Amino acid sequence: MLKERGVDVVLIQETKRRTLEVTLIKSIWPFDKMDYMGVDADGRAGGLLCIWHPDRFKVVDCCGSRNFIILSSISGQSFECSMVNVYAPNDVGKRRQLWESLKNLKISYPNPWCMGGDFNEIRFLSERKGCSRRDRGMNDFNELIDQLNLVDLPMKGRRFTWCNAQDGKRWSRIDRLLLEMKSSWEVQLQLGWAGFRLMRKLASLKVSLRRWNVEVFGHVEAELKNAEEDLHVLDLVAEERALSETEANSRREVRGLVWNLHRRKESLWHQKSRMLWAKCGDKNTRFFFSI
Incomplete structure (x- = not known):
């Protein structure tokens, strides 16, 4: 499958191996050329492995710990990025503590992240089913994603990535891929006289703003909808009986998340209103009355 899809980089978690043998790694990687970096497991828990094609993915710097590997690299001809392989405790x-370490390391690895x-x-209560511990750390994780300007790529066809094999009743979405939304203005390199460069940058910025409207603003709307649905479920339970301590904590966490998402939504509408005022003047009022 890796060869058929032309995969350049593979990120593997939970190798559960104290040592990573080259023969094992070669059995995973279908190409002749190969570089890799691994973190040994702690007993039978954890372990990370990154494998990449050195002609297509050139690593220029790296760092790692028990829970992550960062590969600062040049992908393709000139795209600079950092691949981050994570196995959280x-x-x-x-x-x-891991989230704080990653935030601090972003300063040393400023290129766009793919984590x-x-x-x-989990990010929302709807991403867990049949598990008693539903809310601990959820806000911390969402804060990490927000501060690093990451976009959570949606899954196709499935809702969960983990299942308890013993009874098959507990499900979670704890595995995911997060991409950084890098400022188009910062990454654009234009040649020519000053006015021409400005014109090209503004054109590129316009395209990125349209994409931002769909991917970021629409993403907040989806997050808010999921959070409000989770809160509605807990409110219905609270109307029928007293909430358990775990459920009460979940409700408190989700209410905080809903409030934060409403604030983000208001901020985004404020930014939209300023852009429309600059473009349309008094027509801005008509825009809001039409919502």
């Missing part, structure tokens, strides 16, 4: 406190792996955390 099960403990919520240790996960919070994937097993985060051992």
Whole structure:
């Protein structure tokens, strides 16, 4: 499958191996040329492995720990990016420490991030089914995604990525791929006289703003809808009986998430209103009355 789809980089979590043998890695990678970086497992838990094609993905810097590997690289001809392979701890406190470490490392690795792996955390209550612990650390994870300007790529066909094999009743979406939305203005390199460069940059910015309207603004709307649905479910339960301690904590977490998402939505509408005022003047009022 890797060869058929022309995969340049593979991120693997939970190798569960204290040592990574080259023969094992070659059995995974279908191409002749190969570079790799791994983190050994702690006993039978954890372990990370990154494999890449050195002609298509040139690593210029890297760092790692027990829970992550960062590969600063040049992909293709000139695209500079950082691939981040993550295996987050099960403990919520240790996960919070991991999130803080990644935020701090962003300063040293400023290129756009592509971060994937097993985060051992959900973003919404709807991403977990049949599990008693539903809310711990959810806000911390969403805060990480917001601060790093990451976009959560949606899944196709499936809702969950993990299932308890013993009874098949517990499901979660704890694995995902997150992409950074880099400023189009910053990454554009235009040649020519000053006015021409400005014109090209503005044209590129216009395209990016249209994409931002769909991907970022629409993404907030989807997050808010999911959070409000989760809160509605808990409110219905609260009307029927007293909530358990876990359910009460979940309700408190989700209410905070709904409030934060409403604030983000208001901020985005404010930005839209300023853009429309600059373009349409008094027509801005008509825009809001038509909503």
